[in-house]
Amino acid sequence: xxxxxxxxxxxxxxxxxxxxxxxxxxxxxxxxxxxxxxxxxxxxxxxxxxxxxxxxxxxxxxxxxxxxxxxxxxxxxxxxxxxxxxxxxxxxxxxxxxxxxxxxxxxxxxxxxxxxxxxxxxxxxxxxxxxxxxxxxxxxxxxxxxxxxxxxxxxxxxxxxxxxxxxxxxxxxxxxxxxxxxxxxxxxxxxxxxxxxxxxxxxxxxxxxxxxxxxxxxxxxxxxxxxxxxxxxxxxxxxxxxxxxxxxxxxxxxxxxxxxxxxxxxxxxxxxxxxxxxxxxxxxxxxxxxxxxxxxxxxxxxxxxxxxxxxxxxxxxxxxxxxxxxxxxxxxxxxxxxx
Ligand SMILES: NC(=O)c1ccc[n+]([C@@H]2O[C@H](COP(=O)([O-])OP(=O)(O)OC[C@H]3O[C@@H](n4cnc5c(N)ncnc54)[C@H](OP(=O)(O)O)[C@@H]3O)[C@@H](O)[C@H]2O)c1
Numbered sequence: 001x002x003x004x005x006x007x008x009x010x011x012x013x014x015x016x017x018x019x020x021x022x023x024x025x026x027x028x029x030x031x032x033x034x035x036x037x038x039x040x041x042x043x044x045x046x047x048x049x050x051x052x053x054x055x056x057x058x059x060x061x062x063x064x065x066x067x068x069x070x071x072x073x074x075x076x077x078x079x080x081x082x083x084x085x086x087x088x089x090x091x092x093x094x095x096x097x098x099x100x101x102x103x104x105x106x107x108x109x110x111x112x113x114x115x116x117x118x119x120x121x122x123x124x125x126x127x128x129x130x131x132x133x134x135x136x137x138x139x140x141x142x143x144x145x146x147x148x149x150x151x152x153x154x155x156x157x158x159x160x161x162x163x164x165x166x167x168x169x170x171x172x173x174x175x176x177x178x179x180x181x182x183x184x185x186x187x188x189x190x191x192x193x194x195x196x197x198x199x200x201x202x203x204x205x206x207x208x209x210x211x212x213x214x215x216x217x218x219x220x221x222x223x224x225x226x227x228x229x230x231x232x233x234x235x236x237x238x239x240x241x242x243x244x245x246x247x248x249x250x251x252x253x254x255x256x257x258x259x260x261x262x263x264x265x266x267x268x269x270x271x272x273x274x275x276x277x278x279x280x281x282x283x284x285x286x287x288x289x290x291x292x293x294x295x296x297x298x299x300x301x302x303x304x305x306x307x308x309x310x311x312x313x314x315x316x317x318x319x320x321x322x323x324x325x326x327x328x329x330x331x332x333x334x335x336x337x338x339x
Contacts, residue, residue, distance in 0.1 A: 001113045009052055011036045014105035016071045019063055023257045024326060028061065029077070029319040037110045043273035044088035046101050046109050051315070051336040052130040052149045053322045054164075058256040065283050077105035077318075082119060082129050083339070093118075097263045100129055105318055107338055123246045124300045131333035132307040133297045136164035139282040141224055141292040143248035144172050146285065152177035154223035157214070159233050160187040162308070164333035165250060168296070169226045171243070171305050178224075183233055185328045192331075197306055210236040221245075229254045230262045238269040247277040256326060308332030 010033040017030035032318040060071040060078050064184050071078045081104075085097045090113055093099065100117040103109025131137065143165075150156050156173035160166040161182025168246050170193065182193040182202035190202035201217040203210060214222070214236055221242035227234055230252030241247070255262035269275065299305035310330040312321035318336045325334045 001124065007248060009036055011033065013076050013107075013108055013109040014315060014318050015075060016061060016073050016077050017298065018073060020061055020257075024058065024061065024323050026319045026323065027147060029105075030306055031110050031316060036108045038090045039087045039110060042090050043110050044083065044085050044090045044093045044101060044187060046081070046083045046099060046111060047086045047339065048083040048101075048103065048107055048109065049165075049337070049339040050080055050083070050127045050130055050170050050311075051081045051105060051318060051338060052134070053079070053312075053318065053325055053330075053334040053336060054135070055251060055253050055256060055325065057322065065193070068283075080130065080135065081109070081338075082126050084303065087268045100134065107315060114209075123292060124208045124297060127309060127311075127333075127335055128300055131164050131309065132168055132300050132305055133293060135166050135282060136333065137296040137305075138289055139250060140165045140168035140172060140226075141296060142282055142285050142288055143250045143280060144169050144224070146288070147248035147280055148173075148224040148226060148246050150176050150178045150224045154180075155179040155181060155218050156224040157183065157218065157222050157237060158226040159183040159205075160228035160251070160253065161193045161199065162197075162331060163228070164307070165198055165258055165330065166226070166228055167193070168305065168306055172298075173224075174198055174200075175299075175304070179218075179220075181222075181230075192308065196308075207234055212241060214240045224248070226250060231255055232261075235263075235265045238264075238266040241269060241273050243273050245275050247272055247275055249277055249279040253326070272322075277282060310334045312336045314338070 015030045018028050018030045043207045080102050082100050083290045085093050098119040158166045161184045167189040173180040180199040182199045183205050184190050185206045188203045193199045193202040203213040222240050223245050225237045225247045227249050228251040231254035309332050
């Protein structure tokens with residue numbers, strides 16, 4: 001076996017092969033192999049240990065105008081990974097450093113340091129930097145604190161409650177002495193949210209009685225709704241919000257494959273209840289990342305913020321795992337293990 005740059009080792013990559021119209025299929029991706037890259041001046045090469053799969057990637061596959069640049073057909077799919085520097089010509093990053101980089105769906109990537117975060121895998125596990133101590137955790141922290149603004153004793157409801165963002169939202173709400181109510185798909189996820197994460201209640205929206213279940217789980221109404229899904233779940237929540245409630249509009253995953261599913265039926269509730277609803281993107285608030293990550297890191301390090309991961313093994317399985325994420329087959333933060 002030669003060194004990592006030798007001819008026997010290749011860099012596996014997942015390219016966007018075609019833009020989906022509606023449901024994503026494996027045929028929208030193409031797996032290729034190329035030579036492992038070398039670092040140019042002021043660059044370094046990272047071997048990815050874990051790739052993060054996130055719902056936002058569905059939007060990047062479309063051709064439409066959005067808050068971020070789309071993925072290009074024929075190019076490596078966009079994404080964030082954590083891994084180890086294996087070659088460096090950059091003064092700030094040395095071989096052996098662990099980093100988070102936006103090198104996309106590939107095993108080895110080159111970076112010049114933009115948007116890179118150095119990581120300490122002895123403080124929290126490396127993979128946690130893609131979840132509770134990474135972008136999803138920060139999203140939960142910002143959406144809850146900046147837009148939800150919960151007060152002790154209030155009721156906070158969050159959808160996709162067992163997932164990367166939702167699981168953190170409910171636990172942070174509990175730490176603020178709120179009543180935390182989750183909404184998730186299926187009994188196993190709901191049991192986990194209550195028994196492992198410590199939410200006060202969790203509603204299985206797939207059981208088919210969301211409206212009555214919300215009334216039962218939120219006897220004092222809903223003060224804060226952290227919306228990860230939009231669609232029918234948002235419509236049901238709007239029937240139970242209190243006057244002057246806040247809605248943090250974080251995601252609309254129920255319509256990512258089918259935007260027609262996102263119709264809001266009870267718009268009158270916004271007026272009658274004087275709801276303050278705010279859409280937000282975590283990157284709008286870069287000034288808050290440092291305090292958020294500090295708190296989230298301490299909580300995970302001290303075992304006060306729990307998380308769960310769904311781990312696909314090998315880059316070949318990334319497309320399938322991503323399609324599963326869009327269909328609720330993940331149970332916790334979806335990752336692809338590469339090393
Ligand atoms: N605004 C921002 O800056 C920002 C940043 C990160 C994430 N987000 C958004 O936050 C949401 C959660 O992201 P995440 O990374 O934490 O993902 P996640 O919750 O770990 O995984 C996605 C979950 O969405 C649920 N889901 C899928 N299809 C659904 C449907 N039709 N109706 C209801 N729920 C459905 C599934 O859970 P169930 O089995 O429980 O249905 C699935 O497990 C997404 O909408 C994402 O786009 C926004």
